[in-house]
Amino acid sequence: MPLRDLPATTRARAPLRLGLAGGGTDLSPYCDEFGGAVLNCTIDRYAYAFIQPRDDGKVVFRARDLAAEESFDDPGDIRKASLDLHRGVYERMRRDFADGKPLAATITTTVDAPPGSGLGSSSALMVALVDAFRAWLDLPLGQYEVAHLAFEIERHDLALAGGKQDQYAAAFGGANFIEFLAQDRVLVNPLRVPRRVLNEVESSLVVCFSGRSRASDSIIRQQVSGISEGARPALGGLHELKADAIEMKRALLKGDTIEMAKILDRSWAAKKRTAESITNDRIERLYGTARGAGALGGKISGAGGGGFLMFITAPEDRLGLVEALNAAGGAASAVKFTDRGCETWQVPTRTRA
Numbered sequence: 001m002p003l004r005d006l007p008a009t010t011r012a013r014a015p016l017r018l019g020l021a022g023g024g025t026d027l028s029p030y031c032d033e034f035g036g037a038v039l040n041c042t043i044d045r046y047a048y049a050f051i052q053p054r055d056d057g058k059v060v061f062r063a064r065d066l067a068a069e070e071s072f073d074d075p076g077d078i079r080k081a082s083l084d085l086h087r088g089v090y091e092r093m094r095r096d097f098a099d100g101k102p103l104a105a106t107i108t109t110t111v112d113a114p115p116g117s118g119l120g121s122s123s124a125l126m127v128a129l130v131d132a133f134r135a136w137l138d139l140p141l142g143q144y145e146v147a148h149l150a151f152e153i154e155r156h157d158l159a160l161a162g163g164k165q166d167q168y169a170a171a172f173g174g175a176n177f178i179e180f181l182a183q184d185r186v187l188v189n190p191l192r193v194p195r196r197v198l199n200e201v202e203s204s205l206v207v208c209f210s211g212r213s214r215a216s217d218s219i220i221r222q223q224v225s226g227i228s229e230g231a232r233p234a235l236g237g238l239h240e241l242k243a244d245a246i247e248m249k250r251a252l253l254k255g256d257t258i259e260m261a262k263i264l265d266r267s268w269a270a271k272k273r274t275a276e277s278i279t280n281d282r283i284e285r286l287y288g289t290a291r292g293a294g295a296l297g298g299k300i301s302g303a304g305g306g307g308f309l310m311f312i313t314a315p316e317d318r319l320g321l322v323e324a325l326n327a328a329g330g331a332a333s334a335v336k337f338t339d340r341g342c343e344t345w346q347v348p349t350r351t352r353a
Contacts, residue, residue, distance in 0.1 A: 006052075006053055006054075006055060006349040007053040007349060008346040008347060008348055008349055009050060009051065009052045009053075009346065009347050009348075009349045010050070010051045010132050010135050010136040010344060010345075010346050011048070011049070011050050011051075011132070011344065011345055011346070011347065012048065012049045012050075012128040012129070012131045012132035012135065012342060012343065012344040013046040013047065013048045013049075013128060013342065013343055014046060014047050014124040014125070014127040014128040014131065014170040014171070014341070014342040014343075015042035015043060015044070015045070015046055015124065015169075015170060015173055015338050015340070015341065015342075016042065016043055016045045016046065016047065016111075016112065016113055016117075016119040016120055016121055016124050016170070017040045017041060017042045017043065017119060017120045017124075017165075017166065017169040017170065018040060018041050018042075018043055018119065018205075018207070018301050018308075018310055018335070019038065019039075019040045019118075019120075019165065019301050019302060020039045020040060020041060020245075020248050020252070020260070020264070020310075021038070021039045021241065021244045021245040021247070021248035021249075021263060021264075021267055022036065022037045022038035022039055022165075022241050022242055022244065022245030022248075022267075023038060023040075023163070023165065023241065023271070023301075023302065024163070024237075024238055024241055024271065024274055025037055025038060025180070025238050025241055025242045025245070026038050026163035026164045026165040026178070026180045027162075027163045030235075030238050031163075031164070031180035031181065031182075032182045032183075033182075034238075034239070034242070035179065035180065035181050035182075035242075036163075036164075036179070036180035036242060037177065037178070037179050037180070037242045037245040037246060038165040038177075038178045038180070038245055039175075039176070039177050039178075039191075039245045039248045039249050039252070040165055040169045040175075040176060040178070041174070041175045041176075041337050042169055042170070042173045042174060042175075042337065042338045042339075042340075042341070043119070043335050043336060043337060043338060044335070044336040044337075044338050045112035045113055045119065045335075046111075046112050046124070046128075047109070047110075047111045047112070047121055047124035047125035047127070047128045047170070048109060048110050048111070048128060049107070049108070049109050049125065049128035049129045049131075049132040050106075050107070050108040050109070050132070051105050051106075051107055051132045051133065051136050052105060052106040052107075052108070052349055053104065053105050053136075053349065054104040054105055054106060055104070056104065057073070057102065057104050058071055058072065058073055058104060058106075059071070059072045059075060059078060059090065059102065059103070059104060059105060059107075060072070060105075060106040060107065061081060061083045061086040061087070061090075061107050062106065062107070062108040062109070063083055063086070063108075063109050063110070064108060064109065064110040065109075065110045065111050065114075066083075068082070068083055070082065070083060075094075075102040078090060078091065079091070084158055084160075085109075085122065085125055085126055085129065085154075085158075086107055086109065086129070088126075088153045088154070088157050088158045089126065089129040089130055089133065089150075089153055090103070090107065091157075092149070092152075092153050092157060093130070093133040093137070097133075097137055097139055098137065105136075107129070107132075109125055109128070109129065111124070111125055113308075114212050115212065116212045116305075116306060116307055117209070117212070117302070117307045117308055118300060118301040118302020118304070118306070118307025118308045119301060119302065119307070119308055120165070120166030120169060120170065120302070122154070122160070122162075122166075123150065123151075123154060123162070123166030123167045123170060124166060124169075124170040126150040126151075126153060126154050126167065127146060127147060127150045127167055127170040127171050127342050128170070128342060129150075130146050130149050130150045130153070131146050131171075131342045131344050132344060134146060134344070135344040135345075135346065143171045143172055143188075143341060143342075144168075144171075144186070144188075146171050146342065147167040147168045147170070147171035147172070147186075148167070148184070148186070150167040150170075150171070151164055151167045154167070163180075164180055164186060165178055165180075168186060168188055169341075170341065170342055171341050171342050172188050172190065172341045173338060173339060173340045173341030173342070174190055174191075174337075174338070174339040174340070174341070175190070175191040175193050175198075175252065175337070175339075176188050176189060176190055176191065177189040177191055177245070177249045191249065191252065191253060193252060193253060194255070196255070197252070197253070197254075197255035198337055200255050200257060200315070201252065201255065201257060201260070201312075201337075202334075202335070202336060202337050203315040203318065204257045204312045204313060204314065204315055204318070205310060205311070205312060205334065205335055206290075206295070206310070206311045206312075206313060206318055206321050206322055206325070206332055206333070206334065206335075207301070207308050207309070207310050207311075207332065207333060207334075207335045208286060208290070208308065208309045208310075208311070208325045208330040208331065208332035208333075209307070209308050209330065209331040209332075210282055210283050210286055210300075210306055210307065210308070210309055210330060211282060211306045211307075212306055212307070233273045233274070234273065234274045234275065236270075236273065237270040237271060237272075237273035237274040238270075238274055240266070240267075240270035241267055241270050241271060241274075244263050244266055244267045244270065247259075247263055248260060248263045248267075251263060257296070257312055258296060260297070260312055261295075261296035261297030261298075261312040261313075262296075262297055263297070264297040264298050264299045264310070264311075264312060265297040265298070265299070267299050268287075268297075268298065268299035268300065271299065271300070271304065272304075275304075277304070277305050278300070278304030278305060279300070279304060279305075280305065280306075282306075282329075283300065283304075283306070283309065285328065286309055286325060286328060286329075286330050287309065289324055289325060289328040289330075290309070290311045290321060290324070290325060292324070293313075293317075293320055293321045293323075293324035293325070294313050294314065294317040294320060294321055295311040295312065295313045295321055296311075296312050296313055296314070297311070297312055298310055298311035298312065309330075318334065322334070
């Protein structure tokens with residue numbers, strides 16, 4: 001059977017991130033009233049989105065890592081899709097950039113980390129999906145526009161709880177000090193960290209998966225409630241987290257890993273004051289194991305309740321820390337920084353006639 005050409009398949013990948021400091025201050029209404037600040041770094045784990053045009057009028061959503069697939073002959077049925085992120089991006093892009101016309105395609109995704117990992121995987125996937133559509137439809141959207149559109153779809157269209165840092169980290173990549181101001185203003189400040197410093201920090205880091213977070217949505221809603229009601233412990237904790245983001249930026253630029261570890265510990269204590277269920281017995285056991293195995297400091301990445309913990313240790317002690325955490329039931333490893341944000345490319349699509 002002969003092969004025939006179709007329009008090119010568009011591929012996108014967006015990096016996941018480690019939240020070093022300031023996480024939670026990117027939540028509204030805190031950032032709208034007080035201004036938020038976050039320091040994060042993207043890592044070598046990605047969210048992927050692939051768009052393969054179809055000539056049969058169908059729309060197919062696939063999430064390979066979730067073993068889920070949905071097919072629609074009638075675009076009107078897409079609102080019933082259970083793959084929310086696919087549906088949200090498809091509907092928004094069709095409405096805003098295709099005059100509401102159907103866009104026949106197979107949209108496939110996969111992510112290098114499980115949902116609730118605390119690495120911003122859902123928002124990175126949103127960015128990858130938006131950027132894949134941008135490239136496919138040849139839209140004049142820059143990094144800020146892609147990040148903001150991903151944020152709007154996730155937080156407003158789909159009403160999924162969360163902040164703003166993950167979308168901008170995924171779109172821009174690298175080490176960024178990001179400020180969140182009133183009226184949805186966001187300033188991304190890329191940090192020019194010397195390579196020798198990045199090498200030292202990277203060689204000092206250990207990440208450990210504690211288990212999927214099943215409480216992140218409720219934690220975020222508790223934080224938002226505490227902010228809205230002016231709860232002193234929650235507000236005080238967030239003020240400290242914002243101050244820690246500024247201090248972490250200084251320590252990172254100097255390559256002072258000992259100070260960075262102290263800030264991680266301080267931020268962890270402050271974060272636990274912003275909502276219940278941020279920690280649990282398993283997280284505390286892994287944290288205690290890490291400190292006993294030479295970790296200088298550490299905290300959870302993301303909302304809490306599970307997901308990834310991060311620790312700083314002397315590079316000479318990193319292997320022992322990884323082994324101790326794995327023996328305690330965690331899934332620990334080293335991690336590498338990346339300096340590029342979301343990337344798209346296209347490849348020929350070939351199918352049999």
